[in-house]
Amino acid sequence: MFAASADNIVTGSKLLMELLGADAPARAEIAERMRAAEHAGDDATHAIFHQLNSSFITPFDREDIYSLASSLDDIMDFMEEAVDLVVLYNIEELPKGVEQQIEVLARAAELTAEAMPHLRTLDNLTEYWIEVNRLENQADQIHRKLLAHLFNGKYDAIEVLKLKQIVDVLEEAADAFEHVANTVETIAVKES
Template sequence: MKLRLFPQENAGLELLSRMARQLVLGVGTMSAVLGATTEEYDRLAEEMHQHEAVSTDLHFALLTSMRTSFVNPLPREDLYTLSRLLNEAIEKLDGAAELIALYKLSRLSPRAAEQLEVIHRQAELTATAMQRLDSMDELEEYWIEILRLARRAERTHRSWCAELLGEHKPLAYARHRDIANQLVEVTKDIRKVATHVGSILVKES
């Protein structure tokens, strides 16, 4: 029998996992944005807004669950922190889609797709990890892998910005840089999720 670190009800962990899944869905919408025409941007930006709205609803549902449950699968402050960080990640992804629509950028660097690949992998790993917080199964591996992906994202961001500087005039550079910054911030928020998971492992080991 596996030792269960938190042998309580797992509604909070399921809500966290669903929030991470919304991030995965958001990456799918952002991928569609990258391949869309400017005429399709507004529709896709609205689709992204819906992913963010669902994530926010799940965040508030988690807060309600914490207030009404006698026993939670993690300390309330840990559940709140993880939920807040996941919600902030999808808010920034939503912001990236909205900026592309507002700026009507018809062509983005292939670096955008590279960052989305990282975000997608981070979100998939996080969705699985949120369901495993009641034990210690593979969570150390999750933590390490998210940090590795975050470092990759930082390198991609630096290369992207350097390329933008050489390819665009100041106004266009600023607009493309806004997108690059939004996407790397998503990877940073997911890294914060993993770092907090690491702190939970240290506290509970």
């Protein structure tokens, strides 16, 4: 179930990549597909919670299962929010650097999808949480550079507010990936 949820996040990251080169009508269509992916993520999260609540014995701590499912759901929520804001704010051009932010998210999504099947055995996960942590640090640097770029005087104040909210939400998605990796690390340490 976690693997299916992570695969859905990969779908969301691909939609973010599509957003970069899309015009306004295509962005609206991408936003609809992202909304559908976010709803599929919600369904996967609810299925995990339902299974958790109906199971007497769980493969690892209930709190960790809940935290992992919630964190995976948060990632999709943040990615969907970013796409939605681009469409709602009618952003014509995203600032240079957003593509790097999205590339980091796409890589984190791939790593997370690759890691989730390893929860069955808890093998080969160390590299996953180390790499996601490194990617989150990279995302922090990109975020700071984007903020500096936004405040350099090129944009008017309203545009800065709109763009800042979008890059902040993408940064929250990167933070959520790190939270997933930290939860996986906690599970592996407890169960080892």
